[in-house]
Amino acid sequence: MQQQPDGTEPTTSANPATKRRSSALMLIGLILVVMIVPAAFGRMQAPEPFDQSAVNDLQSSAPDTVFIGNSLLDTRIDPDYLSDLTGTTAVSLAIEGTAPGVWLLQLQNVVAAIKNPPSEILIFFHDDLITRQINFTGQKDSQLIERLTHSDISGYVLSNSKEQSFADTIKSAFVSIYPLSKSNQQSQPISSIGAALVGYNDQEFADAAESTFSFANIRNQAAIIQQPKFHGDFDDVIDDSFLPELIRTVDDIGANLTIVRVAARPATDGSPNEPDSLDRYTNDLSAYLAANGIRYVDMIGHIESGDIDAAMYYDGYHLKNRFRQTYTEFFAEWMLASNNDKGTTP
Amino acid sequence: MTFQSFEYAVLLLAVFAGYWFVPCRFQNLLLLVASYVFYSYVDPKMALLLGGYTAVNYIAARRIEADPNNSRKYLWLAITTSLGALAFFKYAGFFVESISDVLDTVGLANFESTLNIILPVGISFYTFQSLGYVIDVYKKRTFARRSLIDTALFVSFFPQLVAGPIERASALFPQFERRRSFDADRTASGISLIAWGLFKKLVIADNIGMIVDSIFSTSQPGGAILWVGVLAFGVQILADFSGYTDIARGSARLLGIELSLNFRHPWLATSPVDYWRRWHITLSEWLRDYVYIPLGGNRNGRYASAITLVITFVLGGLWHGAAWNFVLWGLLHAALILIWRAARQLKLNATTLPATLITFIVINASWLLFREGELSYIGDNIFDSTSDLKLALVLGITALLYSLPIWLHAIIDRPYFASIWTRNDVSRTVALTVLTLTSFLAILLLRADTSAEFIYFRF
Numbered sequence: 001m002q003q004q005p006d007g008t009e010p011t012t013s014a015n016p017a018t019k020r021r022s023s024a025l026m027l028i029g030l031i032l033v034v035m036i037v038p039a040a041f042g043r044m045q046a047p048e049p050f051d052q053s054a055v056n057d058l059q060s061s062a063p064d065t066v067f068i069g070n071s072l073l074d075t076r077i078d079p080d081y082l083s084d085l086t087g088t089t090a091v092s093l094a095i096e097g098t099a100p101g102v103w104l105l106q107l108q109n110v111v112a113a114i115k116n117p118p119s120e121i122l123i124f125f126h127d128d129l130i131t132r133q134i135n136f137t138g139q140k141d142s143q144l145i146e147r148l149t150h151s152d153i154s155g156y157v158l159s160n161s162k163e164q165s166f167a168d169t170i171k172s173a174f175v176s177i178y179p180l181s182k183s184n185q186q187s188q189p190i191s192s193i194g195a196a197l198v199g200y201n202d203q204e205f206a207d208a209a210e211s212t213f214s215f216a217n218i219r220n221q222a223a224i225i226q227q228p229k230f231h232g233d234f235d236d237v238i239d240d241s242f243l244p245e246l247i248r249t250v251d252d253i254g255a256n257l258t259i260v261r262v263a264a265r266p267a268t269d270g271s272p273n274e275p276d277s278l279d280r281y282t283n284d285l286s287a288y289l290a291a292n293g294i295r296y297v298d299m300i301g302h303i304e305s306g307d308i309d310a311a312m313y314y315d316g317y318h319l320k321n322r323f324r325q326t327y328t329e330f331f332a333e334w335m336l337a338s339n340n341d342k343g344t345t346p
Numbered sequence: 347m348t349f350q351s352f353e354y355a356v357l358l359l360a361v362f363a364g365y366w367f368v369p370c371r372f373q374n375l376l377l378l379v380a381s382y383v384f385y386s387y388v389d390p391k392m393a394l395l396l397g398g399y400t401a402v403n404y405i406a407a408r409r410i411e412a413d414p415n416n417s418r419k420y421l422w423l424a425i426t427t428s429l430g431a432l433a434f435f436k437y438a439g440f441f442v443e444s445i446s447d448v449l450d451t452v453g454l455a456n457f458e459s460t461l462n463i464i465l466p467v468g469i470s471f472y473t474f475q476s477l478g479y480v481i482d483v484y485k486k487r488t489f490a491r492r493s494l495i496d497t498a499l500f501v502s503f504f505p506q507l508v509a510g511p512i513e514r515a516s517a518l519f520p521q522f523e524r525r526r527s528f529d530a531d532r533t534a535s536g537i538s539l540i541a542w543g544l545f546k547k548l549v550i551a552d553n554i555g556m557i558v559d560s561i562f563s564t565s566q567p568g569g570a571i572l573w574v575g576v577l578a579f580g581v582q583i584l585a586d587f588s589g590y591t592d593i594a595r596g597s598a599r600l601l602g603i604e605l606s607l608n609f610r611h612p613w614l615a616t617s618p619v620d621y622w623r624r625w626h627i628t629l630s631e632w633l634r635d636y637v638y639i640p641l642g643g644n645r646n647g648r649y650a651s652a653i654t655l656v657i658t659f660v661l662g663g664l665w666h667g668a669a670w671n672f673v674l675w676g677l678l679h680a681a682l683i684l685i686w687r688a689a690r691q692l693k694l695n696a697t698t699l700p701a702t703l704i705t706f707i708v709i710n711a712s713w714l715l716f717r718e719g720e721l722s723y724i725g726d727n728i729f730d731s732t733s734d735l736k737l738a739l740v741l742g743i744t745a746l747l748y749s750l751p752i753w754l755h756a757i758i759d760r761p762y763f764a765s766i767w768t769r770n771d772v773s774r775t776v777a778l779t780v781l782t783l784t785s786f787l788a789i790l791l792l793r794a795d796t797s798a799e800f801i802y803f804r805f
Contacts, residue, residue, distance in 0.1 A: 023530035026775040030534050034541075034782045038790055167352050180790045189792065190553065194744035198736055208737040212567065213560045219723075 042180035048146035050109070059114040064088040065335075066111055066255075068103045069124030070137065071096040072262050075318045076124070076327045085332035091118075095144070100125075100242035101135030105148040107249045121250050122258045126317055128231055128281050130259060131241035142175075218314060218321070234284035247292055258295040261285075263302065265313040272300050297334075347387040349593040350547055350797050357384060357504075362600050366528045374495050374522055377601065381504040385467075392466045395431070400498040402427045403476040407483040407490035407497075417484055424480040432473045435465055440668030468508035470665055470805050474632055476501045479515040481636055488515045496522050505597040509590050509802040511608040511628040518603075526602035531771075536599030538778040538785075542755075543592030545785035550748050551586035551801075552794030554578050557741055562718060566726070568733025571741065572714075578745035579717045580710035583801055584612065584752060587626070590800045611756040612709075616701040618682040621709050633662050656680045666716070666805050675715040682708060 058066075065088055067077055074094040082090045093106050103123060111117060123130070129137070135145060175181055195205035231237065238244070250257040261282065264273045282298060289296040302308040307330070312323040319327060347353050361380045368376055386393040406424035410417040479500065482488045491497050500518055561567050561575030588609040595605045606628050615621035622630045638658040644651045656677065663676020718724055757763065767777035 020530070022771065023534075026771065027530040027534045030537065030775060030779045030782065033779050034537075034786055037783055038787050041787070170352065178790055180787070190747050191740070191744045193747060194740045194742075197743050198739045200736070200740060205737075205740055208734055208740075209560075212571065212734055212737055213564055217564050217566065219563055219565045 038180060039177050042178075048143045050150050051147040054110050054148070055113045058091060058093075058110055061091045062089060062116060063091040063118045065090040065120040065122065066118045067092040067094065067122050067124065068106055068111075069094050070098045072126055072317050073124035075314070075321070075324060076262065077331060078324050078328045081325055081328045082332050082335075085329065086335050094124075097136050097141075098144075099129060099132060099134040099137050100246065101133070102144065102148065104242045104246055104249065105145065107246065107253070109148055109150060112249065112253050117253045117255060119255055120258065121253070121255045122260055123246065124260045124262055126262050126264065127278060128234075128237075128285075130261070130285070131234065131237045131243055132231060133237075133240055133242065214321075234281050234288065238288065247294060256295065258297060259285075259289055260297045261299060262317070263298075263300045263308065265316050266308075266310050270309060274300060295338075302330075347384055348797075348799060348803070349590060349597075350544060353387065354384075358597055358600070365601055370525050373526060374493075374499050377503065378495055378499045381499065381502040381507060384504040385502060385507060388467070395466055395469070396472065396502050397498075399428065399431070399472060399476050400494075400501045403480050403501065404491075404494055404497045406480050408492075410480065410483050411490040421480060421484045425477060428473050428477050432469055435469055437664075437668045467803055471510045471512055472501055472507060474629075474636075474665075475512050478512070478632060478636060482515050488519070491519060503598070503603070505594040505601075505603075506605055509587070509594070509800060509805070510626075511591060511594070511606040512632050513606060513628070517606060521603050529602065531774075532599055532602065534775065534778050536596045538782045539592045539596030539599060541596075541782040541785035541789075543589040543594075543596060545751070545788055546585040546589030546592065547800070548789050548793040548797055550751065551582050551589060552797050553792070554582040554585065554745055554748050555798050556794060557745065558582050558717070561741070566730065566732070568730045568738075569728055570731075570733035570735055570738040572724075572727045572730075572733075573711075574738045574742045574745065576714045576717065577710055577742060579713050581745050581749045581752070583713065583716075584609075585748075586801045590802060611759065613706055613752065614702060614756055615705045615709070616698055617705055618679065618686050618709070621705060622679075622683075629662070629665070633658050633665075637661060652684055655683060659683075669719050671715050671719045671721065674721075675712060678712050678715060682712070 065082075065086075067073055067079065067090065069092075071094065073092060074096065077090075077092055077094075079090040079092040093110065095102065095106075107121070111121065191205065192202055195202060200208070247257060267273050282300075286296050286298070299308070308327075312319055312326075314320045347357065357380060361376065364376055365373055382393050382396070385396055403424055406420045409420040413420070479488070479497075483490045491500075496519060499522055500513075500515065503513075503518070506513060558575055558579045561571055561578070564571075567575065591608040595607075598605045608627050610624040610627065612621055612625040615624050638654055641654045641657060642650055643654065646654075659676040659680035660673055661676070663672040663674070663679075666672045666675075714724060714728075758767075766773070768774050
């Protein structure tokens with residue numbers, strides 16, 4: 001008997017047409033079951049409520065200065081140390097992997113919600129992230145968006161309506177068909193079982209992991225140089241970006257806004273890792289912010305002056321933990337100086 | 347374009363839809379276009395390299411057949427050109443750096459390598475596959491194909507282009523040359539295979555990968571946590587590579603093409619030799635047929651055979667990457683096989699279960715050299731007793747829990763169970779539906795936060 005290419009013997013059927021028909025029906029059945037059954041799960045899942053504790057915590061801190069950004073901010077600024085150095089109260093709202101959409105929600109729903117808003121707000125970004133129409137630089141966390149959003153506020157709609165690509169539209173449709181995918185537990189169930197088996201609760205396990213794998217214990221990866229990313233000319237992206245809304249929101253709060261662009265790890269010869277396209281972009285961004293009365297700080301100058309060198313970097317963008325305080329001191333000096341002389345760069 | 351990306355799903359669906367509607371004579375052309383789109387997606391320049399490989403091997407194979415008196419010359423032309431390109435892209439930087447280190451050590455010179463050569467994805471795989479074809483024509487195991495489209499497709503067929511399986515001409519060409527018609531059974535099994543492969547990649551490999559990366563990114567994890575990292579990497583690399591292969595085989599199956607089996611439950615291996623009959627089978631067989639046997643194989647006595655084995659495994663290690671840790675990894679596996687041979691001669695045979703357990707532990711431990719390129723890091727940590735033992739235990743149990751579906755698969759794939767679910771069309775469809783549905787639900791619920799590139803894409 002002749003074998004099928006997949007190694008199986010062809011089944012002996014009296015009527016090949018009947019066999020083909022039943023095979024086709026079973027294929028359709030398989031596809032329907034696989035497509036329909038998962039869609040039935042997770043439909044009743046309630047959205048995460050707004051996290052009022054974020055507002056309460058910030059309120060109790062009574063900050064003079066608020067820093068907003070992602071892990072690039074977190075590896076550069078130690079807010080407690082900065083507070084000691086400047087004699088003001090600084091709070092960092094850095095959340096790893098976040099982008100302007102989330103930062104806008106933090107401004108609208110957390111910073112603006114406290115009784116005595118800060119007088120200074122600084123937003124840290126890299127490359128051209130400040131005008132990218134995204135909420136996250138990596139994996140999206142819809143639950144974070146929900147925790148930062150009141151159900152009756154337009155911020156959530158705004159932050160999502162900015163994502164217009166075909167792929168994103170398809171992905172959104174996929175999530176609405178399969179709400180289960182939204183409740184991605186990020187591997188916690190399995191590690192939780194592992195932790196429970198040795199008598200840890202989730203928090204104890206998280207603390208132990210944090211202690212061993214903290215940023216301070218990470219190996220040097222000095223060889224890594226990432227190519228800075230650029231996603232289009234400034235004039236083409238500004239209108240659809242969150243930046244105008246960020247500026248308006250800070251204006252409504254009544255604070256001064258400072259936009260800080262951190263530099264990518266310099267090249268091996270110490271020169272800035274900055275392609276021409278990004279150079280043009282930053283010039284346009286700088287002009288736009290100046291026209292709107294916003295202070296702009298570009299840390300690339302410190303690569304050129306040699307104050308920040310490649311050895312201070314852990315990877316293409318993040319600083320090594322031991323240079324966090326150095327950078328904070330750097331920044332504190334500038335903040336103190338800039339109170340007297342507006343426009344000085346750190 | 348990776349298999350877990352949205353772009354790949356679109357490409358595969360578009361090709362699948364078009365493939366079964368175009369006339370048969372255009373099917374290969376459609377696959378060829380899709381393959382070049384797939385390969386050019388990141389960098390179109392790389393398609394030129396693929397075209398170059400096709401041209402060289404097409405011409406060499408045709409000339410070998412047409413001009414038997416000069417066939418050896420054309421064979422060497424193909425070998426030197428293909429391996430030359432591979433050496434340039436993959437090994438030039440490594441050799442320059444190694445020479446620099448040696449010269450620096452003896453105080454003769456000190457220079458920093460400025461070579462910055464981009465490694466074309468999949469070059470190791472398609473170099474071996476196309477070379478195998480030319481060698482087979484030379485050895486008269488197959489004949490030179492007249493169709494340039496078929497030859498180009500053989501070199502570039504997108505499901506197996508970037509990480510195998512490394513196919514033989516005698517297996518793949520006949521499938522491209524025969525008439526293919528839609529088969530619902532084959533399509534159903536292709537869908538299941540893709541779902542199972544995606545589950546292994548997105549749920550097992552990517553989640554375990556986060557643990558492994560955390561451990562190997564830590565400057566001093568300590569011995570216990572490092573060994574947990576090695577164990578976890580063993581799970582990760584199997585799930586990652588076999589997951590990739592399942593997606594490749596499933597994708598090809600949707601198009602009526604059957605690719606070779608690359609994994610046969612390697613964790614059930616009862617010896618190092620048995621392991622290499624189960625792990626990355628197409629590479630093992632390629633090295634056996636085109637390196638080990640031509641160099642003498644088992645024909646020239648025990649010592650010559652041992653030397654040939656060591657050479658083959660060192661080349662196998664180097665095939666994975668231009669780094670000394672891969673050379674050591676190859677040497678270690680050669681040593682394991684030689685020790686096993688010696689043990690057999692001394693009649694030190696273990697029964698199946700202990701043999702499987704010993705092989706599992708030894709093979710998994712060997713991944714340390716594969717995963718970690720910095721030997722001083724291994725030395726500093728391997729016997730370090732400062733690990734948080736409780737944390738090591740949690741991570742170890744987590745890794746084992748993630749490995750359960752692979753063990754379960756190894757069990758239900760045994761003949762007794764397989765005979766149940768392949769008893770008739772209905773039982774087979776139910777089994778495939780359950781597998782696909784479970785995989786899909788698990789992906790929705792348990793997939794990792796971020797999906798890393800397939801490990802073997804970098805080779």
